Amino acid sequence: VIGFFQPRLLAGRRIVMTAGPTFEAIDPVRGITNSSSGKMAYGLARACAQAGAEVILVSGPVALSVPEGCRRVNVKSALEMREAVFAALPGADVFIGVAAVADYRPATSAEHKIKKSGAELTITLTPNPDILADVAGLPNPPFCVGFAAESRNLDEYAEGKRKAKKLPLIVGNLVQDGLGGDDNEVVLFDAAGRHPLPKAPKPEVARAIVAHLAALLPKI
Numbered sequence: 001v002i003g004f005f006q007p008r009l010l011a012g013r014r015i016v017m018t019a020g021p022t023f024e025a026i027d028p029v030r031g032i033t034n035s036s037s038g039k040m041a042y043g044l045a046r047a048c049a050q051a052g053a054e055v056i057l058v059s060g061p062v063a064l065s066v067p068e069g070c071r072r073v074n075v076k077s078a079l080e081m082r083e084a085v086f087a088a089l090p091g092a093d094v095f096i097g098v099a100a101v102a103d104y105r106p107a108t109s110a111e112h113k114i115k116k117s118g119a120e121l122t123i124t125l126t127p128n129p130d131i132l133a134d135v136a137g138l139p140n141p142p143f144c145v146g147f148a149a150e151s152r153n154l155d156e157y158a159e160g161k162r163k164a165k166k167l168p169l170i171v172g173n174l175v176q177d178g179l180g181g182d183d184n185e186v187v188l189f190d191a192a193g194r195h196p197l198p199k200a201p202k203p204e205v206a207r208a209i210v211a212h213l214a215a216l217l218p219k220i
């Protein structure tokens with residue numbers, strides 16, 4: 001429980017956040033997805049709401065309930081997620097991309113269930129838009145935060161993504177540190193450098209990310 005005297009670090013801020021995996025349809029009953037649970041995003045959304053922010057959670061399919069104080073917009077595919085994000089953006093101070101957006105989708109989705117034929121089947125994939133890079137590239141972008149889950153070379157890859165997508169802040173973690181468990185160990189990268197956070201229970205890590213983010217926002 002956060003102490004009664006904890007300052008409402010994000011009071012008056014409007015935050016749009018993506019969460020969960022995306023689901024890219026192959027046909028009406030099949031698709032490509034990934035194993036993102038949405039726990040990191042939902043935990044961070046909860047921490048943002050507890051800090052006083054208005055939070056819109058644009059979420060792919062997950063088995064989690066909406067954290068108190070957050071509004072959820074349900075989407076499936078990356079294209080739907082991008083649409084919903086841009087619809088929610090007007091008036092937003094902060095955009096946080098936490099979703100594990102599929103990098104590719106089937107080039108075409110069959111209208112009817114594909115029947116097996118016994119022969120090899122090739123599915124052509126086409127790249128999805130990068131939602132975070134598109135938001136950060138807007139003329140007057142909100143304060144954009146990215147996530148980078150890497151299996152190696154964390155500093156190089158996370159900082160590389162921060163620069164490539166023009167983000168003021170990215171949260172990096174090594175997947176073997178965060179996956180599944182109750183604790184998480186992350187490193188924040190911003191214009192001032194790298195800031196490792198101590199390994200801690202996920203809700204505590206979420207609050208530390210909120211505190212760092214709040215300190216970087218333009219004053220209101």
Ligand code: CTP
Pocket residue numbers: 018078096097098099100101102103128129130131132133145146147148149161
């Ligand atoms: N992201 C996004 N839209 C995409 C792909 C990624 O908004 N189509 C966002 C993620 O939500 C995350 C950040 O970009 O905040 C980094 O995602 P990640 O998958 O780690 O990086 P990619 O740029 O897709 O590079 P790669 O998968 O090749 O490592």
Ligand code: CA
Pocket residue numbers: 101102103
């Ligand atoms: Ca990716």
